[in-house]
Amino acid sequence: MSTRSILGLIYLVQGLQQLGEDPQPVLARHGLSLDRLDPTTRIDRTRELRIYADLAEAVRDPLAGLKLGGFYGLAGYGPLVMLLMTCGSAYDALQAGIRYQRLTYIFGTLSFEPGEQLSALVLTPMAMEARAFRFRVDGEVSGTYKLVRDMQVSLGLDIRAERIDMPCPRPPEAAAYEQYFGCPVSFGHTQARFWIRNEHLRLRLPSADPNAHGMYRAMCDQQLVAQQASTETxxxxxxxxxxxxxxxxxxxxxxxxxxxxxxxxxxxxxxxxxxxxxxxxxxxxxxxxxxxxxxxxxxxxxxxxxxxxxxxxxxxxxxxxxxxxxxxxxxxx
Structure with missing residues (x-):
């Protein structure tokens, strides 16, 4: 089966601990211990998803998934971050992120939806049970938002979503989502969408570097080939x-x-x-x-x-x- 870096799981568990949750009993049921996880190793996707589902049942805070996005470090994405930052424009970086999305920590699928004035980065989530679904989707949406915002801070840019669509029923804590994302958030959709103004997507990136971009693209291609060479059926x-x-x-x-x-x-x-x-x-x-x-x-x-x-x-x-x-x-x- 396919595998990927265990770093995403480490970020998740460390984040839960900082939020006052206790993920250790769930890890123990899966034969794992946080202090013994090697960040250089890889984990089977099936096993990782089962751990996520069990953690979702154990957390007490309904906003835990949303808050966890803040614990994913920019450096943890490796060459992918440098690939995105050396693109010519924000639009080019968006398309590169979609192409190399398997190098991120999401389980859903990213795509692009163009529009006349606003375009959307779309996340189609993987189906899970209701509680695990919200936990996972909140984490993937907030984690994607954190990645984009961290890159902008590094580049001195300020591109914000005009609004965000969430693929889950409106929760009692809906106001916390708008506070977290800093824009209107609507619920009840089938997919998550980050709506961005087209003029913002045309902005040139100050760190654009065609030569370095080619080098990082080759590194990402190598990682992608290694993943696709998996024997997963x-x-x-x-x-x-x-x-x-x-x-x-x-x-x-x-x-x-x-x-x-x-x-x-x-x-x-x-x-x-x-x-x-x-x-x-x-x-x-x-x-x-x-x-x-x-x-x-x-x-x-x-x-x-x-x-x-x-x-x-x-x-x-x-x-x-x-x-x-x-x-x-x-x-x-």
Whole structure:
């Protein structure tokens, strides 16, 4: 499966600690300890997403995700920051950021939406359960905002969003978002958008340097190739996505849409890999069942509900088919 720098997770956990949260119990459940994380290593994206989902359930502050954007350091983006800062204009930097977005810490997808007077940097978020979704989206939007603002401070510029759209229902803490971003914020959208005036995008960057830009582009290309050389399959991506849900699971059509595919293409490519969606759904349920039986004291009935079974008997029957023993026997062992 694909991996990326563990630095993003380190920033997240350190930020939670500074906000008065205690992420260590969640890390411990995943066999990790903050003081033993090596910032030069990489983490599997599936594992990282599961940690994020568990952290979202543990945090007490509903604005924790929004506040966490402030803890992502500019230097942590490596050559990507220098690539952006040596672009000729703000628009060129925006397009370079979209092209090399896999070198950032986001899980969503960045794109550009042009307009006559205002254009938008668009973030299409990855689907997750409601609480984890808000936690992750708030962090990705505020983190992207922090990156752009930090670069502007370094360059002596002041390009602000005219307004920001958020892809979640309006929360009770909505006023905090406008205070944080310094502009109007609206909620209830399907995607996040940073609306920017076109004349601001045409501004020349004082640090533009074609020669240095070529050098940093080559470095970013090397990092991108290393990521794309991963052995991650479509089945891995489907399992990653399904692993984020509990209670009810998305169908093949919804998963395909989240991965940017048609349902027909999803099923065909899975078949080419020797898999089918139904079996992958069972595999995701089995993995979650094992985790809950090992690391929680939830009853069989509660675990059945988290796996989307209306009755515990159906879960017990399925688990016996997967593991060759009952859930209680598995937990006792």
């Amino acid at each position: 479509l089945a891995d991506r489907v399992l990653t996505h399904l692993g984020l849900f509990s209670g009810s699971y998305p169908n093949a059509e919804a998963v395909a849409q989240s991965l940017g595919l048609s349902e027909r293409t999803l099923r065909r490519q899975l078949s080419d890999e020797g898999h089918n969606f139904r079996d992958l759904l069972a595999q995701a349920r089995y993995a979650k069942a094992q985790h809950l039986l090992k690391h929680t004291t939830l009853s069989t009935e509660a675990i059945a509900q988290q796996l989307g079974y209306a009755e515990s008997a159906a879960f017990i029957h399925a688990f016996q088919r997967w593991a060759g023993m009952t859930p209680s026997a598995f937990r006792a062992r």
